[in-house]
Amino acid sequence: MYLVTQRSQLNVVKEIRRRRKMVAQRRGSAAVFGLVLTMSLVALMAVTLDFGQIHVGETELRRSADAAAMAACWEMYDEQSAGSSQMVVNDAAFETANHYASANTIGQQAAVFANQDVELGNYDNSGQWSTSDPTLFNAVRVTLRRQSESNGELPLFFGSLTGRESQSMHVTATAAMLQSISGFYEPSDSTSTINILPLALDLPSWLDAIAGETTDEFAYINGTVQSGSDGIFETNLYPKGTGAPGNRGTVDIGGANNSTADLSRQILHGISLDDFIELGKPLEFDDKGELELNGDTGISAGIKDELAALIGKKRVIPIYTAVAGNGNNAMFTIVRFEGVRILDVKLTGKKTEKRVIIQPAKVVARRARIDFAGTSTSTHLVTPVMLVE
Structure with missing residues (x-):
């Protein structure tokens, strides 16, 4: 009777030890899982924030291009009405486009146009674009860039985590004074x-x-x-x-x-x-x-x-x-x-x-x-x- 009791107590001790070992193993697995989950959430947050940065940058780029195109088109009209030469009209439109673009920021940095990125032409209701006859010019088309060769790419917050340090982007806007x-x-x-x-x-x-x-x-x-x-x-x-x-x-x-x-x-x-x-x-x-x-x-x-x-x-x-x-x-x-x-x-x-x-x-x-x-x-x-x- 005494021997049976000792064996029962020994089994209880073994069971307690076994369960303690299982709990310790579970705690280790939870720690590893928590670490993996935390890293995943950080990576997801980084990607989300960078995508948000890209979306905001594209919106700001579009806003600046639209404003620049409209302002340059009004300036073109004013210079044409004043009888200015085509060279003066071109220069005035370019300067106005840059003035309005630089007044806005894309990713906390202003962007400006290269000469070839502000173009005067004729735009008709069918959407056709022509630059062959300056006497018919009624529109301004601009391309605003944040690229390595023009204004620099848009920097991202978590390039070290996502593997992408910056984002290249550009947008084109056309403003016109229709004649139909x-x-x-x-x-x-x-x-x-x-x-x-x-x-x-x-x-x-x-x-x-x-x-x-x-x-x-x-x-x-x-x-x-x-x-x-x-x-x-x-x-x-x-x-x-x-x-x-x-x-x-x-x-x-x-x-x-x-x-x-x-x-x-x-x-x-x-x-x-x-x-x-x-x-x-x-x-x-x-x-x-x-x-x-x-x-x-x-x-x-x-x-x-x-x-x-x-x-x-x-x-x-x-x-x-x-x-x-x-x-x-x-x-x-x-x-x-x-x-x-x-x-x-x-x-x-x-x-x-x-x-x-x-x-x-x-x-x-x-x-x-x-x-x-x-x-x-x-x-x-x-x-x-x-x-x-």
Whole structure:
């Protein structure tokens, strides 16, 4: 009996020792597993933080490129409007792009452009890009880089753990002032207007002016109109025989019987929301690229003072291809809108001496409708700058 008891106690001791050994082994395994898990979590955190750094860097790079492209496009427009040489336009756009890019940071470091990374060109509604004709340039394309050869790659936080010390990245942005304009949306409220003159010009006269086949007797220099040449040819908006059954004259963008007071208001202040409502239809080309507007008998001396007040200023005019009917029954077929600058006005005296001299001038078309089909294209009327790529 005593011997059995001793054996039982010995078995209990052995079992206790065995269990203690198992617990010690489990603790060692847990420690190893915990170490592996901790290292894995650290590695995962490193990868996550570096991917976050890359994502933030790409977002910052896109922001900087977009801002630079839009600013450079506006600068290009300003220099073109001022009649600057293409070299001056290119340099001004490049400097502006770099100014706006350097004002932003990518990974706490500003990035700047190399010369080849700021490109001026023509962008159309189909997405085609061309640099062959500087006279048609309406867009700026920029490529902003953080690469080893330009601004350096974006440094990462945990390169020693992930095996990648930095990230190469670049982004391209294109800003354009589109020229496929099919009409205008009505003003947003009763206090806003759109600077369209209710005076129409025939298409052949317009094409002659932009082709340099008319006269160049006036110059717009430093904000004033002077006698002389500035390389931009002019045409006369005053009514004269065109071989059509009507004549150049006023068009009714509003009621069918616009009075002289209405025309004076529209010349000075633009087309209002009420004018759009009275027109009774959208100021927009149809599927054939045409818009019919009722006409009046011609340009009268009653609006000479209003036109003279606009000398040196830019406005939008309708361009027509045909006139049907006479006087107040005339209907003008409008096929495009264009930008002009008024240079000289004389509506008194002999008919042969009367004139409203205009020259093509780039104008920003506020509230413009964009013709995405590309059938209506202006040469001197552009939308505000917008990102297209």
